[in-house]
Amino acid sequence: MPQWLNTWNTRLAKWLWWVVLLGVVAALPVMYARVQTETSADKVAIVMDYRDLLQVGNTQVNPQAFVQEQLKLLKDAGVNGMAVFESTLEELSWAGEINVYNATQAALLEGRVSPPEDNGTYLVFNRPENEPVLRPIIEWAFRHHGAEVTNWSVKDRAGMRLSMGYDDAYLRAMQPNPIAMKMLKDAGFMIVPRLSDRFVPFDPVEVDKWLQSFEELGVTRVLFDGEAVTGYGKGIKFKGVQRFSSELKKHGIGVGIFENLKVPQKGMAKLANLLKYDAIRAHSVGEAEMNVIKKPVLEDRLVLGVKDRNIRLLYLNAASVRDSTKGQVTHPLQNIIDVLQGDEEEDSVGVVKQLKDFGFEIGEPKAFEVHKAPSEKILRGIAMLGAIALVALTVGLFIPSLLLPVLVAGGVGGAGLYVLNSTLMVQALALMTAIAAPTASVVLLIKRIRVLRESAEDQPISSVRRLGGAVILLVRTTILSLAAVPFIVALLNHISYSLVLQQFRGVNLLHLVPIGLVAIYVFLYGSSETVVGNARKILAMPLTVLWIAGVGILGAVGYYYLSRTGNGGQVTGIEMQFRSLMENTFGVRPRIKEFMGGHPLFFAGIFLALRYRWAMVLLVAGTIGQLSMVDTFAHIHTPFLLSLIRVFLGLGIGVLIGLAIIVVWQIGEKIWVKWLKSSRFIA
Structure with a gap:
């Protein structure tokens, strides 16, 4: 890329971050309106x-x-x-209102033999006082269903004959x-x-x-x-x-x-x-x-x-x-x-x-009273611009020369698609924004860690400074990941999403693409080699049994991960019990894959990556926590405030677990160093 174009893209990127911030601010009143809607019916x-x-x-x-x-x-x-x-004849018979007979049973009541050509349905009213109410209902329904209705009585009990087979008539619908x-x-x-x-x-x-x-x-x-x-x-x-x-x-x-x-x-x-x-x-x-x-x-x-x-x-x-x-x-x-x-x-x-x-x-439930933010259309338009800018910036992190083309294509194409099918446009943009935010946040984190590690090659960063740095970097990364939330709320702020008549689309993509993009950035970007050169090195590596086993394990983990994704995700009985325990303990259940997996790996990964290059792999796995936070808010039918509590509760517990991992690592590392020194001394 020419130097002038690189400089121009860098300046454009700085301005686009301000557009993203403006979009977030514009979305805040829309978020508040959604909360008002969700609390309007209790x-x-x-x-x-x-x-x-x-x-x-x-x-x-x-x-x-x-x-x-x-x-x-x-x-x-x-x-x-x-x-x-x-109603059906069956239900009315359960209620004791009528007795229903087939042709053979009716003939026996009358003391005669049923002719073979008669397959009608017969009924008598058990409560004469209710006959004036039920008779017209039955007559209208069966005539509407195409049956002939005639009067019939037996042993001084008034009734009706329906020219319809017993099994068929028994199930035909009538007025409640x-x-x-x-x-x-x-x-x-x-x-x-x-x-x-x-x-x-x-x-x-x-x-x-x-x-x-x-x-x-x-x-x-x-x-x-x-x-x-x-x-x-x-x-x-x-x-x-x-x-x-x-x-x-x-x-x-x-x-x-x-x-x-x-x-x-x-x-x-x-x-x-x-x-x-x-x-x-x-x-x-x-x-x-x-x-x-x-x-x-x-x-x-x-x-x-x-x-x-x-x-x-x-x-x-x-x-x-x-x-x-x-x-x-x-x-x-x-x-x-x-x-x-x-x-x-x-x-x-x-x-x-x-x-x-x-x-x-x-009590008697009421529909939600839909609240709108002042000038909501304008605010949503600004939020759309911010979302397009965020997507363009994310693409620019991988291919800087595409920053401007993606921005222009997003603006023009988005406007055209909005005119043709506004629902498809906002759903597509919401998905791309949900993918872009955690991807960009983790990629920028990786770039920052690499800079810090290179600047400290002569003097390794102390454990205390690494821990403090890990906290700051985690907070910064989380804020940027959650920048997608105002955009998703603003783009999909319609009561039809709360009623699940429409839904956020592309949950599986959200759970896979950021992890894949972060992995690409970790392994192909950042070294002295070009992206193509790094790819060639990886492809030229010898294929061993260990690699095959690793790919198999990775595939199994990925399959299990996807099987738990979305509203139809599968969970085990033990996990259901654990979920109930969390619900009863905290009142709000944080997502297990966040506080037991993503966040601890991510926090510990930042701490270790500030010293060890291999620890970047933990950041790839820990991306699950960042994207899962965004996915929590993509469940529009879940109250916004509850999702907010769930996310920060999961983050807090995850950080504590990550801190425990760091403590265990530090203790193990010291023991390992002492053992190495002692073994050398003995030798």
Whole structure:
């Protein structure tokens, strides 16, 4: 590179660091607005699946009495809501409202032989006073499903015949049971209907009737059952969703969004957008899980969901199972009650008490009130410029001649992409910034350590000075790594990210690229040879069994590292117990890979690298801690203040562990030196 271009790039780099600083300052009001948004809703609903309760009751000797008893116990334990599904003949039979028969059973009741061509479904109403409410619901639903409905009676009991096979009819959806909803409302429960997209075509007039009845019962939020939201049906898609959203807004009803579904419910993002994000996050504990999960684990899971992931609706399921060991039918309802209100035998205070201690209240959940910073668009624009400058500076650390081209390309290309697809642009820039900050911070650290070590070749730096220098360099590096955080927050400051309708993209890249770039800089940059010359030397090294084993071990470690990365990362049972211990000890769980791995290696690595060249390898491994701090804030659904506490708690514990490593090293080094001296004297 010509000297004049090198000088020009150096001057440009200095100015770009001021642009980065300006971008960070501009992002601060946006960060504050996000904190205001996240603290605007502190009420949490604990909702029980009423259909599951009926199913469990159906295994008891007196189902109705059992259900009423459990309703009282659950309410006393803290359950304040009941989820009511779209009715089915099966559910109405569990509730004792009807009896359902196939054609053969109906014929036997009438004292005749069923003709082979009759495969209809027959039902009678058990409670004449409820027939006027249920009959029109059943008639409309089955006619909508394409079945003929006629009157039928047996032994002075009024009923109906449905021209649909028994097994098919048993599962067909109908309007949620208004009798059950009124009973639950009178019992003091909040009603949360669960709607589906099983009625095709979508009938907005009928849905309006449903929503009107919901509004009269005080319903403020619905959940969805199945793979799509109501109105998404085949051939309708967003047109049906638009009609449904209009009906919801008309009746003042919002939605709940279940987290961690294998496949997100279709149409949810569009519906939430049309509702202006009158939506909350919900966490469900499945029926199968509920029967095997340990009570302390369930308690931690529910509390962490609310505290760590902005969950505002806890959804509890239950199912009766045949326990061959006990020789009886069992259910988890008592375990649910113990987890919510606490269990002295388990030394547990309960979910409700813990949530109150963390500042949450059991009640009717509200959507977040979105706060905006003054002139937020302008501030976000300045933050974008700062992020582009940071990315350009990072590229310039490796290839200085690309500093200006990357800056220009980033500005022009970013502006063009923002016009075409603003979401893609901000997500891409957020990822590049998240990668750039820890990479640049560690690379600048390495450059500084090399300068300090070369200046002290004649007189090695003392241990005390190295320790002080390690603290200062760690603080400086951490500040620069965390410079990515304001940019990520500003770029992705939209409620859809808090609701996980959109997410930070490229987590695996964030966890790999900075480590790879730092390793490249350590091994290829900084010596008297050129980058190409250093690469040739490495490639010319003889391939030994030790090298092959090392690569294999490195690959295994990398695979395990990636398997733990992201929301779907895998952890061991021992680690789960350790996480619970950390949570109970500190109230906020720092990330294990930070305080047990990245930060101790990084801090000890700085200390050792100030004297030993080989210790640069520790800085490569310790980069995990720096990038992990940035990744913590990339989880937008986690409250910002909690992420801040988590990061600095992990950093503090990691430094203490790193200090212990340094002490052990110093002691071992002195013992080794003394042994060498004594062995020479003996020789």
